[in-house]
Every structure is written in C-alpha cells, then in structure tokens.
Amino acid sequence: MNPLVSVTNLYKHFDEVKAVDGLSFTVNPGDIYGFLGQNGAGKSTTIRMLLTLIRPTSGSIEMFGYKLLDHRNEILRQVGAIIERPDLYKYLSAYDNLEMFARLSGIRPTKKQLMDQLERVGLAERAHSKVKTFSQGMKQRLGIAISLIHDPQLIILDEPTNGLDPQGIADVRRMILDLRTEHKKTVIVSSHLLNEIEQVATRMIIIHKGKKIVEGSTVELFDPADTLVEVQSPDRDMVEKVDRSDWKGKYQILDNKFVFSLHARDVPTLAKDLVALDIPLDNFSRKHSLEHLFLKLTAEAALQPTT
Amino acid sequence: MFLTILRIELYKIFRKPRTYIGFVAIAVIVLLIQLALKADGPAWLKLMFSGMDDMFSIQNGNVLNGYFVCFLILNTLLIQVPLLVALVTGDMIAGEANLGTLRLLLTKPVSRTELLLAKFSAGLVYTFLLLVWMAILSLFLSMWFFGTSDLLVNKSYTIIQFYVDNQGDDVFWRYLSAFGLAFLALATVAALSFMLSVFAENSIGPIVSTMSIIIVFTIISTMDLPLFTQINPFLFTSYMTSWKGFFNMATDPETGAAIRGSVYSVGALVHAGFILVLHIIGFFGIGLYSFNKKDILS
Numbered sequence: 111m112n113p114l115v116s117v118t119n120l121y122k123h124f125d126e127v128k129a130v131d132g133l134s135f136t137v138n139p140g141d142i143y144g145f146l147g148q149n150g151a152g153k154s155t156t157i158r159m160l161l162t163l164i165r166p167t168s169g170s171i172e173m174f175g176y177k178l179l180d181h182r183n184e185i186l187r188q189v190g191a192i193i194e195r196p197d198l199y200k201y202l203s204a205y206d207n208l209e210m211f212a213r214l215s216g217i218r219p220t221k222k223q224l225m226d227q228l229e230r231v232g233l234a235e236r237a238h239s240k241v242k243t244f245s246q247g248m249k250q251r252l253g254i255a256i257s258l259i260h261d262p263q264l265i266i267l268d269e270p271t272n273g274l275d276p277q278g279i280a281d282v283r284r285m286i287l288d289l290r291t292e293h294k295k296t297v298i299v300s301s302h303l304l305n306e307i308e309q310v311a312t313r314m315i316i317i318h319k320g321k322k323i324v325e326g327s328t329v330e331l332f333d334p335a336d337t338l339v340e341v342q343s344p345d346r347d348m349v350e351k352v353d354r355s356d357w358k359g360k361y362q363i364l365d366n367k368f369v370f371s372l373h374a375r376d377v378p379t380l381a382k383d384l385v386a387l388d389i390p391l392d393n394f395s396r397k398h399s400l401e402h403l404f405l406k407l408t409a410e411a412a413l414q415p416t417t
Numbered sequence: 418m419f420l421t422i423l424r425i426e427l428y429k430i431f432r433k434p435r436t437y438i439g440f441v442a443i444a445v446i447v448l449l450i451q452l453a454l455k456a457d458g459p460a461w462l463k464l465m466f467s468g469m470d471d472m473f474s475i476q477n478g479n480v481l482n483g484y485f486v487c488f489l490i491l492n493t494l495l496i497q498v499p500l501l502v503a504l505v506t507g508d509m510i511a512g513e514a515n516l517g518t519l520r521l522l523l524t525k526p527v528s529r530t531e532l533l534l535a536k537f538s539a540g541l542v543y544t545f546l547l548l549v550w551m552a553i554l555s556l557f558l559s560m561w562f563f564g565t566s567d568l569l570v571n572k573s574y575t576i577i578q579f580y581v582d583n584q585g586d587d588v589f590w591r592y593l594s595a596f597g598l599a600f601l602a603l604a605t606v607a608a609l610s611f612m613l614s615v616f617a618e619n620s621i622g623p624i625v626s627t628m629s630i631i632i633v634f635t636i637i638s639t640m641d642l643p644l645f646t647q648i649n650p651f652l653f654t655s656y657m658t659s660w661k662g663f664f665n666m667a668t669d670p671e672t673g674a675a676i677r678g679s680v681y682s683v684g685a686l687v688h689a690g691f692i693l694v695l696h697i698i699g700f701f702g703i704g705l706y707s708f709n710k711k712d713i714l715s
Contacts, residue, residue: 161524163713183526191524197517201432210425214525216418256521 112175114139114264114296115160120169122155122320129155131320133169137264137298137313142290144311145300146404152320153300154194157268160298161191173264187216190262194269196253200242204233204252207241208259215260224259231255247278254285265289267299271306279306286310308400316404318411331403334374338397341368343389351387369397419535422527426539430505439501439547443494447554450490451562454481465571483560484568484581484588488664490555491595499606499631499657500624501547506540507610507623510708515619520713529709537611537701544607548600556592570664577666580677587677595660598686601693602657606631608700609653615704615711631657653696659689 113136122130130152137143147153158164160171162182171178173185198207205224212219219227228234231251241249250270257265267286271279287310289295301307307314308328315325324331345351348368352358357380361370370380381394430436454461458481510533513519522532568579568588579588606627613623634654637645649655665681668674680686 158520158713163520163523165710165712183528186524186526189524191521193520193524195517197521199429199432199518200516201434202429206428206432210428211521211525213421213425214522214527216526 111138113137114141114174115143115298116170116172117156117160118170118172120156120159120171121167122152122159122164123167128320130159130166133317133320133322135315135322135325137296139263139296140290140294140312141296141298142286142310142312143296143298144307144314145298145317146302146304146307146314146400147300147317148408149302150319151317153317154268155320156317157193157266157298157300160266161189161193162186163193187260188263189266190215190257190260190264191266192250192253192257192268192270193266195246195272196249196256198241198249198252198256201240203238203240204228204244204255205237207252208255211256212259217260219259227255227259228252246273247275247281250274250278250282254282258289263296265295265297267297269301270299271301271303279303283310304400304404316407318408321411323407323411332400336402337372337374337377338402339370339372339377339380340393340395340397341370341384341391342366342393343368343384343391345389348389351389352384355383355387357383367393418527419531422532422535423538426509426536427542430539430543433505435508436505436543438504439498440550442501443498443547443551444554446494446497447490447551447558450493451486451559454486454489455562479564479566480569481563482566482568483556483563484565484579484592486559486563487556487592488568488570490559491551491599491660494551494555498547498551498603500628502544502603502606503610503624503627505543506607507614507627508620509536509540509611510614510704511617511623512614512620514617514713523713530705533615533705533708537608537704540607540611541604544603545600548596548603552592552596568664572665577664577675579664579666584677591663591680595663598660598663598690598693601690601697602653602660605653605693605696605700608697608704612700612704612707615708650692653693656689656692659686662686662689 115135115137117136118134120130120133121128133152133156145153145157155164159166160173160178162178174188176185178185199210202210205228208224208227209219212224225234225237228237231254233248233251233255236244236248241252244252250273254270257267270282270286274282283306286297286299289297290312299307299310311328313325313327314331316323349363352361352368357370360372361368363369372380377396384391384394462481510519513522523529565581565586565588567581570577570579579591581588609630610623610627613626614620617623631654634652635657638649638652638655662682662685663680666675666677667679667681669676
C-alpha cells in the first residue's frame with residue numbers, strides 16, 4: 111500500500127532552536143494517525159509544514175504521491191484542516207463563512223449543499239447568525255464543516271478538542287471515527303489529550319523535542335501484558351480480602367487506590383473475583399495505557415544526551 | 418481563481434463596519450464645508466480675494482460656484498484621505514493574522530501570490546470607490562448645489578482663471594484628470610500600508626506606521642534644506658499633491674497669455690505619475706516577497 115503522506119528527514123530550525131529534528135513518518139490511507147508529544151515537542155510545527163504554512167529548513171514531504179511544495183494546490187484541494195481553534199470571520203454568518211471557504215477550496219456549492227453541511231454539524235438553525243455570537247463549541251463545529259465541505263481525502267486536525275466541553279469532545283471523537291468508518295477518510299489528529307488519541311487512533315507517532323520516539327499501530331505499541339486497572343472501594347477490609355485471593359502481590363496502593371498490574375485478557379476475571387470477594391466497588395477502570403507508554407518513552411528520551 | 422478571491426475579498430471589505438468610516442467621514446466633511454460656504458461663502462470670498470478684484474472678471478455666474486467649492490474641498494481633504502485608505506488596506510493582512518483567519522486561508526489551494534494580488538486589488542478597488550465617492554460629493558454635488566462657472570485659482574498671489582463659456586468647459590476635464598492622479602497617490606498609500614500589513618500581527622501598527630511615514634516624508638518634502646532637496650524627488654509624498662498641476666496653465670511665450678485647455682507642465686505630471694507607479698510596484702513587490710517567505714506561526 112502506498113502511503114498517503116510520507117515525511118522524510120524533516121527539519122525546521124527557528125534560528126538556533128531545532129523545532130523539528132530529522133522527523134520521518136508515513137500515514138497510510140484509512141489511518142487515524144495520532145500525533146502525540148508534549149507542549150513544544152514540534153507537533154504543530156510539523157502539521158503546519160504539512161499544510162505549507164511553515165517552510166521546512168530541509169527534508170521532503172510527499173502527499174498523494176507528489177512532492178508537496180511542487181504540487182501544493184493540487185494536493186491541498188484534497189486536504190481539509192483545522193489548526194488549533196478555527197478562527198473564522200466573526201462579522202460574517204456561518205453560511206457566509208462556509209460558502210467563502212468552499213469557494214477557496216475550489217468548489218461552487220449549492221445552497222442545499224451548504225445547508226446540508228451545516229445540518230450535519232448541527233448549525234442549520236444558526237446558519238445566518240454572525241459567528242461572533244457563537245460559543246467555542248459552535249465555532250469548532252463550523253470549522254469542521256469548513257474542513258469537510260470540499261470532500262477531502264485527508265483531514266488534518268491540530269488539537270481539535272481545544273476549548274471544548276466534555277460533550278463537544280465526545281462529538282469530535284465520534285466525528286473522527288465516523289470519518290474513517292463511514293466516509294473512508296484518512297485523518298491526522300494531534301492532541302495533548304492522550305485518552306482522546308487512544309480512543310480513536312489506529313496508528314500513532316510520539317515525538318519529543320522534534321524527534322520521533324516511536325511510531326506504529328496501537329496494537330504494536332501497547333503491550334497487553336502491561337495493563338493497569340485502578341480500583342476504589344469503601345471496604346476497609348479490602349487488603350485482607352484481596353490478599354486471601356490469587357491477586358495477592360499483584361497490586362500497589364497509590365493515593366488510596368488499588369492499582370492492579372495484569373494482562374489485558376485477565377481484566378474480566380479481576381472484576382469477577384472482586385465481586386466474588388464481596389468487595390463493593392466505587393470505581394473500576396482501566397488506566398490509560400497510552401499515558402503510561404507516553405510518560406515512559408518521553409522520560410527515557412529526556413535522559414538521552416542531546417546532540 | 419483570482420476573480421473568485423477578489424470577489425471574496427471585496428465582500429469581506431464591504432461587510433466590515435470600519436470600511437464605512439471613510440465614506441461617512443468624507444460625507445460629513447464635504448457637507449459641512451458646503452453648508453458653511455452656502456451660509457457665509459460670499460463674505461469669506463470677499464476677504465480672500467480682497468485687493469485682487471481687478472485681476473479677474475466673471476461674465477456669467479459666480480466666483481463661489483461648484484468648481485471653486487470642489488477645489489477648496491480637495492485641498493482640504495486629500496491630506497486626510499490617506500488615513501482613511503490606510504484604515505482598510507493596513508488591516509488586510511495584519512487584521513487576518515490577528516483574527517487567525519490567515520492560517521485557514523493559507524491552507525486552501527490558493528497560491529500566496531494569487532491571494533496577495535487579489536487582496537491588494539480589492540484594496541485598490543476600495544481606494545477607487547472612496548475617491549469616486551469624494552468626486553460625487555465634492556464635484557457633482559457642489560455643481561448641483563452652487564452651479565458651474567469660471568474657476569478662479571489663487572496661485573502665489575496670482576489669479577488663474579479657467580473658463581466655462583460658450584467656447585466650452587475648461588474645468589471639468591481637469592477635475593477628472595486630477596482625480597486620476599490623486600488615485601495614483603492614494604494607491605501608493607494603499608501599497609505602503611498593505612506592505613506594512615504583511616509584517617504586522619495587528620492592524621494598528623501598519624495604520625500608525627503609514628501615517629508616521631507620510632508625516633515624516635511630507636516634512637522632508639516641504640523643508641527647503643539642501644540635504645532634503647536631494648532626496649525629495651525620490652519621495653512619493655513629493656507627488657501627493659501633483660494633481661494641482663492640472664490647475665495651472667501653460668502660457669504663450671510671445672504674448673504671455675494663458676493657453677486655454679493646456680497644463681503648465683505635462684512632463685511634470687507624467688513624471689509624478691511614473692514615480693507613484695514605481696512606488697506602488699516597489700511596495701507591493703517587497704510585500705509579496707516577504708509574504709511568500711513568511712512562516713505563519715500565529
């Protein structure tokens with residue numbers, strides 16, 4: 111399978127600062143590609159280079175099999191993007207904003223197409239309201255409508271859940287999954303919210319100080335033998351009860367929470383055993399293994415001598 | 418695609434309230450001057466032309482006519498209009514950078530050169546419409562309000578008379594030409610503020626910088642110091658009021674009489690136009706070069 115995006119030895123220096131330092135990665139058709147890194151890791155700089163907002167110091171970016179800088183307009187016709195928050199023309203209506211950006215994307219949508227798109231993101235009733243009257247969540251949804259109006263093959267979302275409330279975050283997550291499953295799109299999504307990426311990404315890259323630490327599919331990256339489950343209970347005798355079972359020595363107590371270390375396939379057994387031990391549960395949750403992986407890898411990378 | 422972007426840019430310009438500040442300001446100033454002249458014009462004219470009564474005679478009509486009123490208004494207003502132009506053109510890139518819309522625009526399949534050309538063209542259309550508005554109010558409204566007659570222009574204590582009589586109208590074409598040259602002067606201001614807008618992240622900077630440059634250059638242009646006279650020919654501000662050259666006639670070398678339908682120096686007017694066009698190209702070129710190199714970080 112030919113990759114949709116192929117980045118090779120990408121560098122970007124701002125004076126002495128190496129924002130991106132020899133980054134290489136590939137995104138395949140149909141991927142939801144998670145872009146992870148701490149603040150200042152180089153995520154936004156890389157994504158802006160994919161969108162030609164920033165010129166690379168050196169390196170190569172190919173998209174759809176063509177060199178980005180040589181075929182910029184043809185490539186960007188196939189790309190929809192939201193960079194951090196979608197800043198729109200506040201003095202114009204949602205409809206006007208959508209129509210304007212659709213035309214700039216090279217299409218001439220009909221009124222029905224525009225209204226359908228607004229309907230899809232739940233803004234049809236506010237189509238003719240000025241954007242300055244919109245909440246952050248509504249702006250974000252309009253930004254998503256703008257990024258999809260020209261039916262692009264590749265959607266790039268840089269921190270798409272910034273400033274959204276929990277409902278908004280859930281909506282964006284559902285939309286990303288829909289884009290892949292229902293519309294067969296490829297999505298590159300960066301976020302500092304690890305659990306968000308974990309829930310949607312099929313492949314991901316973790317970068318640190320502009321360098322790739324790891325890249326791969328979620329199946330490859332997560333070790334099922336290294337699963338953590340967090341348990342909270344009001345039962346004062348829980349330690350005694352657990353220590354009488356097969357789970358003795360397989361947990362730690364952190365901040366009054368039991369954290370069990372086990373293989374992913376044993377999680378249902380643990381739940382069953384705790385109920386059988388007559389332990390009332392306030393909380394039983396699988397800890398985000400991506401967070402565990404991310405912290406482990408970035409800590410290791412920080413210890414590496416810088417070149 | 419260029420026309421699509423141009424239409425979009427014009428739509429954006431004319432949906433912004435700040436665009437209409439210029440049109441309202443011009444209307445208020447022109448109407449106030451016209452009302453004041455209608456009320457007290459004759460007395461004021463008497464004072465202005467006192468001691469010069471024997472230098473001209475008007476057969477039909479009135480000294481205080483539409484052409485005269487327009488000349489007065491243009492002298493007053495063309496100094497302030499650059500600010501009104503910069504108010505919009507200084508906002509065209511910096512305003513978008515400040516709003517955050519620039520980065521969304523630049524993720525679209527439109528080249529930066531095409532985008533900048535379309536934006537600048539939209540700025541020129543705004544400048545042109547502002548000037549047309551000024552022409553409608555200061556020339557046509559004055560003509561309707563005060564009528565037309567000979568135009569008297571006081572140049573260095575000499576009265577130059579432009580006739581409107583049965584041989585024709587020697588004034589109207591001068592106004593059309595003067596507005597044409599004034600457009601080039603204002604387009605230069607538009608190009609300057611547009612260029613500065615490329616380097617800024619909010620529109621206040623380019624607007625204030627444009628006016629500061631105009632003020633400094635104008636001071637240099639008007640001060641008769643040897644160092645300044647060397648650089649004056651290269652400053653666009655030295656040509657901002659060149660439109661007045663259309664209100665000066667050539668004279669017959671033998672009789673010394675003014676030649677009707679002529680201008681004093683066609684060469685000077687062409688030179689002024691050429692320098693202004695060079696400035697427009699230069700300012701736009703610098704802006705375009707920088708914009709194409711610029712990383713969009715905001």
